[in-house]
Amino acid sequence: MTIKSGTIKRFEEYSQFATLGEFNNHMEMWMSEYKNEFTKGELVGLKRLVRFAAKIPGVCNAKIGTVLKAIHEEYQDMGISRSTFKRMIIKANNLGIFTVHETERKNGSQSSNLYVFNRFPHHEPPKEEKLNHHNKTIIPSKTNIKKNNKREEMPPAVTINTDSATHTENAPEDHLFVSDRVPTAFVELVKYFYPHAKSIEEFWRMSTIAAYRNNREKETETLLSVSLDSFKQLVRKLKSKAKAKNPIAYYTGILNKKFQEMYFEELYEMEFC
Secondary structure (H helix, E strand, O other): OEEEOOOHHHHHHHOOOOOHHHHHHHHHHHHHHHHHHOOHHHHHHHHHHHHHOOOEOOEEOOOHHHHHHHHHHHHHHHOOOHHHHHHHHHHHHHHOOEEEEEEEOOOOOEOOOEEEEOOOOOOOOOOOOOOOHHHOOOOOOHHHHHHOOOOOOOOOOEEEEOOOOEEEEOOOOHHHHOOOOOOHHHHHHHOOOOOOHHHHHHHHHHHHHHHHHOOOOOOHHHHHHHHHHHHHHHHHHHHOOOOOOOHHHHHHHHHHHHHHHHHHHHHHHHHHO
């Protein structure tokens, strides 16, 4: 499709993003998925093009020469060539990161391209469940106790106070029934504070949801490492005087913060490497 050229304000209708923050979030997901498809030089060109698409989120009409000049001024002797920039355009366009539209002047001659960045295609994330099972205590009725008085009684709930946290344990070996989907290292850590299989699985479910939202669900080692660190931070919170009212929610918040920090660290390395 050929579009008539003009000032950048004329292309505002092509933006797919309500805010610059929303645009940046989608670019974060694109880069997490396809960063390795580009060379360092191509990444520099793409990153600069993204900056030019900040005035109207996700829309850029800058000339290639203008972009290359800006890169050269920032990196001095480490600029990129026009051919490198064009290779980046072809790759990004083919991957669906943005769509390239040709523009033409009033006299019909070709003008600079219009780059319209696309939203990252979301898939249905794992469903969140209400995670309050570990806070529920089931008290058998007197009638049931009488009916089962010949059976061997289960040991009553025991509240265990340790130096690290306080937790309730009904079945000491309940963690042995945790789903195989939960890594052993995670089970071994969490079971000392939340020994029930359901509770352990719920914490891990929150880990997978947070990883999905930050586009890290395929990075199994990273997911486990961040989950372990986040749970240890939750334990430190449980030890403090200011107790966490909702441990699951607090744990999820830690996860999201750590994943976001990882993303910004990678952006920084991409910019200065």
